[in-house]
Amino acid sequence: MSFQRPQIFRPPSEARSYFLPLTQGCSNNSCSFCRYNGAQLHVRDVEEIKEEIDALDLYLREGVCLPHIHPVVYQVASHLTTKRVFLQDGDALVYPYPKLVEVLQYLNVKFPWLEKIAAYATPQDLLRRSVEELKVLKELKLDIVYVGPESGDDEVLKHVNKGVTHDEIVEGTRRAKEAGISLSVTVLLGLGGVTGSERHAHETARILTEIDPEYAGALTLTLVHGTPLYEESCQGKFELISPLQSLNELKTIIENADFTNCFFSSMHASNYLAVRGVLPQDRNRMLGQLSHVLKTEDESLLRPEFMREL
Ligand code: SF4
Structure with missing residues (x-):
């Protein structure tokens, strides 16, 4: 099945960021209160992500819209007032590590003016990464992760x-x-x-x-x-x-x-x-x-x- 662009759910502070989907859904789709409960995780192909980054670059430099690129790309880009990218979706940090590094490197090469990259992350996503791996992401401008513990009570969790x-x-x-x-x-x-x-x-x-x-x-x-x-x-x-x-x-x-x-x-x-x-x-x-x-x-x-x- 081809990758379906997710709806935009984002923290209020990312309202003016560019929304770049890496995944759709959430890898930890078990939380009994959440709209992602039971939803399947879809992981986007890295070449498709790079194609979107190329299209965004072309639009930002020359105002050119390509017919085969999703119109949301241009709708979001036309309202871009920050130098920030928010990686979608529910826990974009689950994206396979080497590919995540590749995407962030590509963003950095194409947009050297980029200041900050942000993403939702589950605690599990963070536990899968070593501090060294996370430092690599930080160097590639992953500046903030949004994490939802929801509760500190083990019984509730x-x-x-x-x-x-x-x-x-x-x-x-x-x-x-x-x-x-x-x-x-x-x-x-x-x-x-x-x-x-x-x-x-x-x-x-x-x-x-x-x-x-x-x-x-x-x-x-x-x-x-x-x-x-x-x-x-x-x-x-x-x-x-x-x-x-x-x-x-x-x-x-x-x-x-x-x-x-x-x-x-x-x-x-x-x-x-x-x-x-x-x-x-x-x-x-x-x-x-x-x-x-x-x-x-x-x-x-x-x-x-x-x-x-x-
Ligand atoms: S980890 Fe977060 S997004 Fe995923 S199912 Fe649980 S509450 Fe929802």
């Missing part, structure tokens, strides 16, 4: 089929850090359900402390129709936390996670309340915002359900 433990996540992210690659880490409020809420929040604060990333973001669980967790919820085996309980989890995480210098945010559209700041220095202000809503229980201060997004 097991329940949602994450495929890695707390300690393995810490080890994978440690390797990226040692190689000089920045980390942006996301956690998922509500993933422990009602019964596991408190432990999930405390263990998530603990793993964030151990990872000590440059960026961290909290999202709030939204059940995706058709996923195993959605089915569990329909059968009454998993109970979603309430909006105010999600704020309690967020408060616990901000109170207990100990960062060196981390931009922490809950700005994502899945959250009921947006707070952001640099931790540790903005901790009191952020906690004050959360405490005010928790004390008044004024739900009109929360993002309405219909405005939430995945």
Whole structure:
């Protein structure tokens, strides 16, 4: 089957990057809450990627569009306002290492002005690479990886089929850090359900402390129709936390996670309340915002359900 270009799912900070697909889907397609659950991974041919890079180069230099190149290439390129490339898809770092090096080298040769390359990575992808291998990628301008531990609680990780433990996540992210690659880490409020809420929040604060990333973001669980967790919820085996309980989890995480210098945010559209700041220095202000809503229980201060997004 020929490679199907994936839809663009990307971190907000990559909105203006060029999106270059290396894979479609996610190699770890087992997480019970995720839209990639059960989706097959497709790996793109390296020659096809180079052909896209050549076409992009021609367009950026001479404005020429080739008829056999996917129109998205030109749509994305026409909005390019950064010197960044984001490698798609769900965990582009799974792309076979020698070929990944070849693609990054090609990007560097064609676009010497390129400043940063970014990708989603699973902890498993990082664990497959040595620090030396990751350093090679860093030298080729892989500047940041977006990793989603979702929880630091081993029970939650097991329940949602994450495929890695707390300690393995810490080890994978440690390797990226040692190689000089920045980390942006996301956690998922509500993933422990009602019964596991408190432990999930405390263990998530603990793993964030151990990872000590440059960026961290909290999202709030939204059940995706058709996923195993959605089915569990329909059968009454998993109970979603309430909006105010999600704020309690967020408060616990901000109170207990100990960062060196981390931009922490809950700005994502899945959250009921947006707070952001640099931790540790903005901790009191952020906690004050959360405490005010928790004390008044004024739900009109929360993002309405219909405005939430995945
Ligand atoms: S590793 Fe991430 S993208 Fe892949 S299935 Fe799990 S949550 Fe989804």
